[in-house]
Amino acid sequence: xxQLSLKRLEKSFNDSRIIKGIDLEVAEGEFVxxxxxxxxxxxxxxxxxxxxxxxxxxxxxxxxxxxxxxxxVQRGIAMVFQSYALYPHMTVxxxxxxxxxxxxxxxxxxDRRVSAAAKVLQLEPRLKHRPGQLSGGQRQRxxxxxxxVRQPKIFLFDEPLSNLDAALRSEMRIxxxxxxxxxxxxxxxxxxxxIEAMTMADKIVVLNAGEIxxxxxxxDLYHKPDNLFVAGFIGSxxxxxxxxxxxxxxxxxxxxxxxxxxxxxxxxxxxxVAGQDVTVGIRPEHMQLGSGEFTISxxxxxxxxxxxxxxxxxxxxxxxxxxGLFEGNPTIEDGKALDMSFAIxxxxxxxxxxxxxx
Amino acid sequence: MxxxxxxxxIAAVDSPAIVKPKARRRTARAMIDRYQWYEVxxxxxxxxxxxxxxxxxxxxxxLVSLKPLAQLFSTPYSFIPKNGSFDAYFNMWTSVPxxxxxxxxxxxxxxxxxxxxxxxxxxxxxxxxxxxxxxxGMLLGLFLAVNMxxxxxxxxxxxxxxxxxxxxNTYFAMIVPGAAFLIPSSIWLLRTYMLRIPRELDEAAxxxxxxxxxxxxxxxxxxxxxxxxxxxIMTFIGAYxxxxxxxxxxNSKTEFMPLPVGLFAFFGKQEVQxxxxxxxxxxxxxxxxxxxxxxxxxxxAGLTAGAVKQ
Numbered sequence: 001x002x003q004l005s006l007k008r009l010e011k012s013f014n015d016s017r018i019i020k021g022i023d024l025e026v027a028e029g030e031f032v033x034x035x036x037x038x039x040x041x042x043x044x045x046x047x048x049x050x051x052x053x054x055x056x057x058x059x060x061x062x063x064x065x066x067x068x069x070x071x072x073v074q075r076g077i078a079m080v081f082q083s084y085a086l087y088p089h090m091t092v093x094x095x096x097x098x099x100x101x102x103x104x105x106x107x108x109x110x111d112r113r114v115s116a117a118a119k120v121l122q123l124e125p126r127l128k129h130r131p132g133q134l135s136g137g138q139r140q141r142x143x144x145x146x147x148x149v150r151q152p153k154i155f156l157f158d159e160p161l162s163n164l165d166a167a168l169r170s171e172m173r174i175x176x177x178x179x180x181x182x183x184x185x186x187x188x189x190x191x192x193x194x195i196e197a198m199t200m201a202d203k204i205v206v207l208n209a210g211e212i213x214x215x216x217x218x219x220d221l222y223h224k225p226d227n228l229f230v231a232g233f234i235g236s237x238x239x240x241x242x243x244x245x246x247x248x249x250x251x252x253x254x255x256x257x258x259x260x261x262x263x264x265x266x267x268x269x270x271x272x273v274a275g276q277d278v279t280v281g282i283r284p285e286h287m288q289l290g291s292g293e294f295t296i297s298x299x300x301x302x303x304x305x306x307x308x309x310x311x312x313x314x315x316x317x318x319x320x321x322x323x324g325l326f327e328g329n330p331t332i333e334d335g336k337a338l339d340m341s342f343a344i345x346x347x348x349x350x351x352x353x354x355x356x357x358x
Numbered sequence: 359m360x361x362x363x364x365x366x367x368i369a370a371v372d373s374p375a376i377v378k379p380k381a382r383r384r385t386a387r388a389m390i391d392r393y394q395w396y397e398v399x400x401x402x403x404x405x406x407x408x409x410x411x412x413x414x415x416x417x418x419x420x421l422v423s424l425k426p427l428a429q430l431f432s433t434p435y436s437f438i439p440k441n442g443s444f445d446a447y448f449n450m451w452t453s454v455p456x457x458x459x460x461x462x463x464x465x466x467x468x469x470x471x472x473x474x475x476x477x478x479x480x481x482x483x484x485x486x487x488x489x490x491x492x493x494x495g496m497l498l499g500l501f502l503a504v505n506m507x508x509x510x511x512x513x514x515x516x517x518x519x520x521x522x523x524x525x526x527n528t529y530f531a532m533i534v535p536g537a538a539f540l541i542p543s544s545i546w547l548l549r550t551y552m553l554r555i556p557r558e559l560d561e562a563a564x565x566x567x568x569x570x571x572x573x574x575x576x577x578x579x580x581x582x583x584x585x586x587x588x589x590x591i592m593t594f595i596g597a598y599x600x601x602x603x604x605x606x607x608x609n610s611k612t613e614f615m616p617l618p619v620g621l622f623a624f625f626g627k628q629e630v631q632x633x634x635x636x637x638x639x640x641x642x643x644x645x646x647x648x649x650x651x652x653x654x655x656x657x658x659a660g661l662t663a664g665a666v667k668q
């Protein structure tokens with residue numbers, strides 16, 4: 001049985017619909033990441049699960065019980081806020097102990113739980129300090145500590161790492177993953193950073209304009225994006241899109257006319273796309289230098305040398321921007337024509353509605 | 359890079375012929391806070407002129423309190439007392455025996471007004487800062503409108519009201535109107551302060567199971583303390599200043615008179631005891647000073663530091 005289930009969940013502010021009917025099942029112990037561009041409703045969705053926002057339509061069930069009208073504390077959730085939301089006048093100890101004080105637990109129980117949490121989060125030497133004296137990462141750990149002591153069924157994280165600098169962020173990412181392993185609790189994590197989503201999630205929920213675009217494991221989303229939005233959102237640099245028109249679709253092969261780039265034949269069983277305007281997608285990292293199964297001749301406008309990678313930016317005859325990402329440090333220069341190619345198996349095809357064609 | 363290092367570097371760039379910055383004092387001040395000597399002189403001169411205007415009446419008042427009465431009317435007038443003494447500070451208690459009572463009344467009325475205002479304003483400001491309820495904006499506008507009337511305009515209606523309720527010549531008549539006029543501006547002040555406390559703190563407490571009142575007590579009150587102290591100080595001073603007009607109108611009993619009205623006792627039939635009157639004024643403001651010195655310890659700035667990442 002799933003631990004959290006959302007059924008046709010909707011949310012409107014005045015007349016604008018923010019969440020447009022979301023169905024989702026989360027199993028116990030899963031690490032689920034909500035990802036999407038800003039304004040897609042991912043934070044609102046999390047706040048609805050937390051009980052900070054009303055539900056306009058639909059149902060939220062936790063462990064089989066409808067919790068729509070329950071306050072957060074009775075839902076068995078704990079939340080870590082983007083801004084940490086620590087109480088600046090209290091010590092780290094009192095910050096972590098706050099939920100236990102609300103519950104009026106006896107002092108020795110509070111002591112036991114706070115020190116257990118502090119041990120897990122390596123905050124023991126900091127218990128007597130105030131949040132103002134801590135670094136960003138430590139503050140974040142205090143916020144997590146406050147969530148742990150209640151021993152909730154579900155942890156909710158609202159972009160917890162977005163205020164940290166890059167180095168600390170990857171460190172905290174690993175810490176959070178270790179924490180998830182150790183506690184084994186269900187975690188729901190909101191981020192706009194697809195790297196966080198790809199690295200941490202068991203299951204990624206890609207949200208776009210209040211709707212679920214696709215749900216799947218990180219590699220599913222990477223290799224088999226359901227639509228143009230997910231294809232463009234997952235992966236960095238972004239997937240290249242080339243506009244074309246289907247010349248023929250005979251049930252085993254779809255032949256796409258890419259204009260001046262030539263004609264591309266893809267093994268697809270769909271026949272519905274015949275005659276449609278379609279989009280061919282190819283990831284920059286799947287490009288190789290030199291000619292191959294499908295070769296593109298282009299002149300890069302800009303070449304970035306990153307040591308481990310080299311990235312070329314060029315404009316295709318059809319006006320689309322095209323990015324190539326190559327291993328190592330090949331000798332390519334901006335302004336000099338070159339050939340690059342990709343394998344047919346790496347190409348993605350999307351129909352005129354933006355849905356993947358198989 | 360330290361400040362000093364940066365300064366020398368800039369100096370080196372500025373002067374091609376390498377001039378040693380020997381005259382440059384090593385200060386910890388940022389470049390934007392550094393002034394030439396004449397600028398500093400001008401700033402202090404400005405402060406001195408301003409302070410003189412503010413403090414001159416106090417200085418003169420204090421000097422008057424030191425002079426014997428005869429010297430106050432001598433021509434030519436001398437500002438510096440010739441054979442000054444603190445006699446007035448001792449004699450005033452005998453020439454106006456109720457003086458101690460007047461000082462106590464002033465202090466008592468202001469304290470009770472402050473207490474009432476703080477008790478009412480804190481929850482009200484929290485409600486206006488956090489809850490969206492119908493008419494909140496209109497109520498706030500109304501408070502501002504009330505503030506535009508000075509108490510003096512409403513004195514006659516208030517008098518009739520007090521008389522009708524049989525409350526003339528009581529402490530109540532001097533305390534309640536005073537508190538009523540001070541509450542609206544205090545709500546505005548404290549509401550603004552509370553708006554600066556991040557809403558996430560309320561939400562975090564709510565998620566952790568705290569009730570609204572628990573959150574107010576454990577989270578909001580400690581963080582709003584500097585704002586509450588400002589409200590308390592302003593109310594105390596405001597109550598001290600405005601009690602004159604209420605006391606004059608609503609009270610005719612000597613034992614309830616606060617100091618500003620009580621000082622009239624120094625106006626004799628023949629002459630006014632100016633020196634003792636000044637002395638009494640100075641002693642009278644002493645309690646206010648003590649209260650303010652006591653309260654300002656709670657005016658800790660930056661208490662919210664570290665709550666959220668700004």
